[in-house]
Amino acid sequence: MDPIRTIRSRTVVMPRPNIDTDQIMPARFLTTTTREGLGQHLFADWRYDASGQPVADFVLNRPEAAGCRILVAGRNIGCGSSREHAPWGLYDYGFRAVISTEIADIFRNNSLKNGLLPVIVDEATHGWLIEHPGAEVTVDLERSALGLPDGREVSFPIEAFARYCLLNGVDELGYLESQSAAIRAYEAEAGK
């Protein structure tokens, strides 16, 4: 995986809370056996109408959304199904960070493993972002800080090891494999 340091982009805002992974990637698109190409199906049932035409007023279909790499979403985004196809789809579409006040556990984990940064901010910052769609912001992973257009900086929490891996392009499976002596010792001692 390529190291990630900062992401600078205008935002796309989807204020509704509890956007579940069935919305991000509907089940009928889970039949793929690879990780790529899911961006075309991202939010499929909100993006396209029954006849397959783009829904004009859906935020991703508006011209100003083009090229945006940061999604600001309502509280508890990513709840529901554990499908990693949701962060795969967001990433494939072009997103590199998701900002909310609350991000569901499994989705947050899955995102961290795929170079999609889950950024958790306070209510006030979130409120400002929701009211200012298209704001140009910077997610600085090195300093765990979100930079707003007026120069303010808001720090965000991120699990230390996941941050280390993202910054250095380290892959977690490689790290786990390096623990094999400890794993063998555990199995011997626990009789497993």
Added chain:
Amino acid sequence: MTASTLFEKLWRAHEVVPETADRPAVLYIDLHLVHEVTSPQAFAVLRSRGLPVRRRDRTVGTMDHSTPTRADELYGRVPIRLESAARQVRELEKNAAEFGVELLGIEHPDRGIVHIIGPELGLTQPGKTIVCGDSHTSTHGAFGALAFGIGTTEVGHVLATQCLLQRKPRTLAVNVTGRLAPGVTAKDLVLAIIQRLGVGGGTGHVLEYRGATIEALSMDERMTVCNMSIEAGARAGLVAPDETTFAYLQGRPRAPQGAAWDAALAAWRGLRSDPGARFDRELAIDASNLQPMITYGTNPGMSVGLDEAIPAKGGDAIHAKALEYMGLAAGQRMRGQKIEVVFIGSCTNGRLSDLRAAAGVLRGRRTAPGVKLLVVPGSQRIKREAEREGLDRVFVEAGAEWRESGCSMCLGMNGDLVERGAYCVSTSNRNFEGRQGVGARTLLASPVTAAASAIEGRVADPRAFLS
């Protein structure tokens, strides 16, 4: 030693390397369940790195999400209609063969929904850590196992190393007292718990369900409750193992036998939260005044009692949007709402006791004209047992379709879908927009509420059908 919660005991017993400020714990996984939808990319990683499956003896695969429920497709008399589903089935067959993983495959008599077959085969046991690339892995917590859903990258981690990198979650005790009234089920209880907690209320926590009401539940009922822990955002749900648990497991094909059983039992008896153990949060629920519950909105937290009106939440745009999708209005009572489809099945309510309860309501009655009733057992074992008891005849005579096991209309991946705009009373666990098909309107309820609704063609009160 200080008093520990059940969760803490399970966690400690599986720490290969404890967590520090800058390293998560390396947690050992005792049982890894694999299915066709969330595994292909994980096997691909192993293949690209030339890694084997580290502990094939701790890995079991099955097929459930995209498999057909019609016998002719399942047993190869006609091709699987959905090409994409057929491809995933073939892919898992190929991966299991190549990596030497046991597969309860398409024609295997023990095949079924992954969270149903683990317990019924006795693979699920107290004290184990259990993972699967599926959020409803929380089901297995009913046995006092630490069980949670993971993503596909982590499926690869477990296949390769039998371990996961994990941060220790917090604990939340859900203390339930009071006897459930007749017609009020474990499903109604868990819907009420999610309503109180909210769909994000359990985030970062492991729930432990405790109290006299939980102790009085059967294993099937405890599984229904633990199954839906994830719908409150929780990583896992737990119930301390007790005599009910042990009686359920004894004699199951994969449960310990003989001297190993006695040893296991001795260890399992210590698996409970010590008196005075502290939880990070607690919630108290009085179950005695609950009524049958049903959802009206587009997440499992949006539910009401059958006698209650849909709440008005002036100015809440999200609530309004959910009601618009559902074609329902604030102030309306759910009882009497016209429906088109009823689905009885899923890992929440597809077990034998659920089918018996539904059949108890349907026996000698007929579904209302125009209502489609689909009954899908949770596993092939359950299907055979139900048929031995004649439950299939009860369903068919009532006008239902009786199918082979699988996830089916819970998420519609196999083509068992609800039409756009149609209302479906479903015993599954998610009422998200489009979950059962684009534009489908899902009303989550218990098997008896579902059965009663099929008879009336409207959302109905099961208490009117109790004999």
